[in-house]
Amino acid sequence: MIDQKLYKPDVIEPKWQERWEKDGIYQSDIDHERPKYYALTMLPYPSGDLHMGHWWAMAPSDARARYMRMRGFNVLFPIGFDAFGLPAENAAISRNIHPQKWTYANIEKMRKQLRSMGSMFDWRREAVSSDPEYYRWSEWFFTQLHKHGLAYRKKSPVDWCPNCNTTLAREQVWGEDRHCERCNTPVIKKELKQWFFKTTSYAEELLDFSHLDWPDRVRLLQTNWIGRSEGASVIFRTEQGDPLEVFTTRPDTLWGATFMVLAPEHPLVKPLTSIEQESKVSDYIAQTLRQSEIQREAADKDKTGVFTGGYAINPVNGKRIPVWIADYVLMTYGTGAIMAVPAHDQRDFDFAIKFGLPILPVIDRIDGLTKSFVTRKAVKTGFAEAVSKSGITCNETSEGWEFTFTAEKAEEYIFTAKEYVTDKGWVEVIGGKWAFVFEKEIIDWDSVESGQRILGLCQKLCPETKNYKILMEMLWQCPFYRDALYHDAYGTMINSESFSGTPGDQAKEKVIDFLQQRGNGEGMVNYRLRDWLISRQRYWGAPIPIIYCPEHGAVDVPEDQLPVLLPEDVEWRPTGESPLKLHPSWRYTTCPICGKPAERETDTMDTFMCSSWYHLRYLSPHYDIGPFDPEEYDYWMPVDTYTGGIEHATMHLIYTRFFHKACRDMGITKGPEPMIQLRNQGIILGEDSEKMSKSRGNVVAPDELVARYGADTVRAFLMFFARWDMGAPWSSGGIEGASRWIRRVWTLFQDMPKQGNPTAETLKNLRRKVHQTLKRVTHDYESFEFNTVISSLMELLNEMVKAADAGATGSAEWKEAQELFLLMMAPATPHIAEELWGAIGKPYSIHQQPWPEVDEEAIVEDxxxxxxxxxxxxxxxxxxxxxxxxxxxxxxxxxxxxxxxxxxxxxxxxxxxxxxxxxxxxx
RNA sequence: GCCGAAGUGGCGGAACUGGCAGACGCGCACGACUCAAAAUCGUGUUCCUUCGGGAGUGAGGGUUCAAUUCCCUCCUUCGGCACCA
The missing domain is CATH 3.10.20.590 (Ubiquitin-like (UB roll))
Structure with a gap:
């Protein structure tokens, strides 16, 4: 009897896990009588140990899947392993274990650990991405994408990690020093011929989130990642006649394009470079490449660049403008070339000032800010007083007068200035109006040429200005002017021939029409998103099913020959070459078309490829006439709830959406999106508020906690101790609270009913609290607010203890309270709930009971x-x-x-x- | 620099739609039980206080009868992007 009263999780938890497994109560099969619910948690990488992060991600997801099941849904909650990838191969190199052995041993260990969690995974549907029966279909998908023109091969510079000896996707390069995501080594550049998927073909559709219930945060991250910008493509020509295409978001500033800048890697750099500039240009290119190897990003923001010696023709006005190269123009964005409009783009402005390139304002200021600084020798006495009559005030300094006014006052000001200006100086007006007043004439600064003429006159009058190459450089020296010299707002076009006067809100559109008519360009949308590089120079991945034939080029491995199996006998040399390249018999084969000798592709696929469709493989992991059983697909898809870390917002979650949409267009999948609802959990940090890592020694091992407290306690504590979507630093003391709660629950249910005469009020209050709690708990499970699920149940327990003391234990209300309490805790702490459910004489299994109904009347307070x-x-x-x-x-x-x-x-x-x-x- | 999220007791956090701030738990203090300790149970626990009260949700302002909640400015922390043409 005494034994019975002790809470022994180490006894009851394995007992129930075995029973549930034996009875198959978590096996989910197609059942058209019940509504389906596909709950999915992101598949883990088999690193070898289930850590707290896995529990944090999975246990609450499991609780919610269980809750949905009690709500009457036929819930599918599967699990599997993302089993290809670098760590296995690194282990092979460093510890001489075959990646396969390492991986499968880890999986075996993690299966045990996962089972100890007491989750409702349907293990019959487990899928392992490194199983041939899985990667056969990863390869098959590649073939499909290739056939539909969505996979292509191109030579391109890639980020290369010298430590991992592999190509890294842009997404896998982190930080200002551009280090490897996995090992933190700074990356270098390498030119390789690689396979890509055309994610960019779906850029526009990927921006549409209207079918999704996803967090705003993720939608925003994806939107920024895709980086849509509207503008125009404009075709300039080099003096030699080569077309030179640029992308610009500001076609309305075309008349202000006073030079061009190409990325140093741009193909036209060579033909444009003059003999005199050749050495400077090649030096600069070399310097850029070297810098990118080290820390180009971290370098100071000072603009650098070199003149090619070549010129291009601005298509709108036929002006001949110099072409420069600079590292601030990226080959990977747009066309790798820009038209520089220094008057209305900060970077171009800085560049022009630094190198003395012409700057011409072509967009009127919307704020009308107009300024004039006048030195004493430039005007006759009484000037300031005369100006003040126009209502313009001035600030007198030791050197002269600073006038600030609006564009409307400019004409009057200029008129006065003309009267007072001396032959020793001039009066300039900048900002809302650009003009220089000399004794003999007023010159409007409305073209590059007039600017140069003005500068020439100024230099005659004031020899100190002799060093300036351009007028703006002279003005830039005056701090008073700085805020009026440059702006990037939309406004009325000026100095743009017949377009001058076009209002800002129509300017872009009108210029695009004009370009289109003349065949010099067109409206265009550009994206930051790039195509998905899937080639990896590694062994432990799904082989890219391609054979290179000298005659027929890249030929798909025929479907009936898939999968291209990974050879098991490979040699490990950390050379950077894929071990597949070193394998003599595997590599050489024959062409599927002509039968002549040919070579296999030795690269394998990015593991994001495997994880882009695992939710489909779960449906029928052993199906062998297709990637999934269409009947299962039609019943279960799409995924109703997908839970996982926010860190996958821009990689996995974009790839899997792309994959689904591409497959839809190939007739493989249906519907607009693969995962309808997404919820992200936060991150569990170490107790020191740092990321958990072995090197920091702050890793909390769930296995130890399970051994000490039981899985239910760990589950309850994880749900309780922090907001699931936020995460928090681990708190080792806090788990005592969850443990205490579980044991108090146990105790309360063990006690024999006492004799007592509870008042009607006691019973009514108890029932009220029970149903209030049910209402709250129901709401909180629905909305992923797991911490308040547990705290509400804690409150209810406290009330029940009080009611028991008040003699309520023999009543019908007490019985109901006990039942509902267990039903409410069942999703969170499945083992103890099952045990106590039996103890109060209810039939097995609590996990097959329907979720109770709230009695709204009982809730009302009188x-x-x-x-x-x-x-x-x-x-x-x-x-x-x-x-x-x-x-x-x-x-x-x-x-x-x-x-x-x-x-x-x-x-x-x-x-x-x-x-x-x-x-x-x-x- | 740009975009986004967060900031509440010693700590994790709670507060529905603008309506009692600090639920629940940790920790701590005191008490009961015990030879003793652990466990358990009970009581208390935002701060200040002249015991009347007063202050208080990162700081400052605003709207309102009423603000953790709405608006503006700023600070701090975290995340994302970053010469994006």
């Missing part, structure tokens, strides 16, 4: 507390029946003794009554 405030401060409370009217409330409140003293005999100015809640008396 007596309510109304707060009485005076001037917004709580001064008193009254208890009143629920049915109390506002007028009664008012009278009651005003007549309270405790309130009278705050009123000091004064009549309240206003009394606000919130029915049944609060009275606020304003005095």
């Amino acid at each position: 007596m309510i507390t109304i707060v009485i405030q005076v001037n917004g401060k709580v001064r008193d409370r009254i208890t009143a029946p629920l049915t109390i009217s506002d007028e009664e409330t008012r009278m009651l409140a005003l007549n309270r003794e405790g309130i009278q003293k705050y009123l000091e005999g004064k009549t309240p100015r206003k009394v606000i009554i919130v029915s049944g809640k609060l009275v606020n008396i304003v005095v």
Whole structure:
């Protein structure tokens, strides 16, 4: 008897796990009588140990899947392993274990650990991406994409990790020093011929989230990642006649394009480079490449660049403009070339000032800010006074006068300036109007040429300005002007021939029409998103099923020959070459078309390929006439709830959406999206608030906790101790609270019913609390607020303990309370719930019971507390029946003794009554 | 620099739609049980206080009878992007 009273998770947990497994209560099969629910948690990588992060991700997801099951859904909650990838291969190199052996041993260990969690995984549907029966279909998908023109091969510079000896996707390169995602080694560049998937073909559709219930945060991350920008492609020509295409978001500034900048890697750099500039250009290219190897990003932001010696023709005005190269133009974005509009782009402005390139404003300022700085020798006495008559005030400094006014005043100002200007200087107007007033003439600065003429005149009058190459450089020296020289807002076009005067809101559109008519360009949308590089120079991945034939090129391995199996006997040399390249018999084969000698592709696929469709393989992991059984697909897909870490927002979650859409267009899948609802959990940090890692020694091992407290306690604590979507640093002390709670529950259910005479009120209150809790818990499971599920159950337990003390244990209300309590805790702590469910004489299994219904009537409080405030401060409370009217409330409140003293005999100015809640008396 | 999220007791966190801030738990203190300790149970626990009250949700302002909640400015932390044409 005493034994029975002790809570022994190490006994009851394995007992129930075995029973559930034996009875197959978590096997999910097609059942058209019940609504389906596909709950999916992101598949783990078999690193060898199930860590706290896995539990944190999976246990609450499991609880919710269980809850949905009790709600009457036919729930599929599968699991599997993302079993290809680098760590296995690194282990092979460093510890001389075959990746396969390492991986499968890890999987075996993790299966055990996962089972100890007591989750409702349907293990019959487990899929392992490194099984030939799995990667056969990864290869098959590649073939399909290739056939439909969505997979292609191109030579391109790739990021290369010298430590992992592999290509890295852009997404796998992190930080300012551009280090490898996995091992933190700084990456270098390498040119390789690689396979890509055309994710960019789906860029526009990927921006449409209208079918998805996904967190705003993820949608925003994806939107930024895809990086759509609207503008135009404009075709310039080099002087030699080669077309030079640029992408610009500001076609309205075309007349201000005073030079061009190409990425150093741009193919036209060579033909454009003049003999004189050749060495400088090649030096610069070399320097850029070297820098990118080290820390190009971290380098100071000072613009660097070199003139090629070549020129291009601006298609709108036929102007001949110099072509430069600079590292701030990236070959990987747009066309790798830009038209530089220094007056309206910060980077171009900095570049032009630094290298003395012409700057011409072509967009009017919307704020009209106009400035003029006048030196003493430039004007006759009385100038400031004369100007002040126009209502323009000035700030006098030791060197002269600073005038700030609006564009409307400019003409009047210039008129006055003309009267007062001397032959020793000039008066300039900049910002809302660009003009220089000399004694002999007024020159509008409306073209590059007039700018140069003005500068020439200034240099004659003021020899100190001799060093300036361009007018803007001279103005830039004056700090007073800085905020008026450059802007990037849309505004009325100026200095743009017949387009001058076009309002800012129409400018872009009109210029694009004009370009289109003349065949010089067109409206265009550009994306930051790039195609997905899937080639990996590694062994432990799904082989890319391609054979290179000298005659027929890249030929797909025929479907009936899939999978291309990984050879098991490979040699490990950390040379950077895939071990597949070193394998003599595997590599050489014959062409499927002509039968002549040919070579296999030796690269394998990125593991994101495997994880892009695992949710489909779960449906029928052993199906061998297709990647999945269409019948299963039609029943289960799409995934209803997908849970996992936010860190996959821009990689996995974009790839899997792309994959689904591409497959849809190939007739393989259906519907717009693969996963309808997405919820992200936060991250569990170490107790020191740092990321858990072996090197920091702050890793919390779930196995130890399970051994000490039991899985139910660990599950309950994980659900309770922090907001699931936020995560938090681990708190080792806190688990005691969950443990205590579990044991108190156990104790309460072990106690024999006491004799007692509970009052009707006690029983009513108990029932009310039970149903209030049910309402809350139901809501919280629905909305992934797991911490308050547990805290509500803790509150209920406290109430039940009180009710038991008040003698309620023999009542029907008590019985109901016990039942509902167990049903509510069942998803969170499945083992103890099952055990106690049996103990109170209910039939096995609690996990096959329906979720209870809230009795709304039982929830209603009959007596309510109304707060009485005076001037917004709580001064008193009254208890009143629920049915109390506002007028009664008012009278009651005003007549309270405790309130009278705050009123000091004064009549309240206003009394606000919130029915049944609060009275606020304003005095 | 740009975009986004968060900031509440000693700690994790709670608070529905603008209506009693601090639920629940940890920790701590005191008490009961015990030879003793652990466990368990009970009581208390935002701060200040002259014990009347007063202050208080990162800081400052605003709207309102009433603000953790709405608006503006700023600070800090975290995440993402970053010469994106």
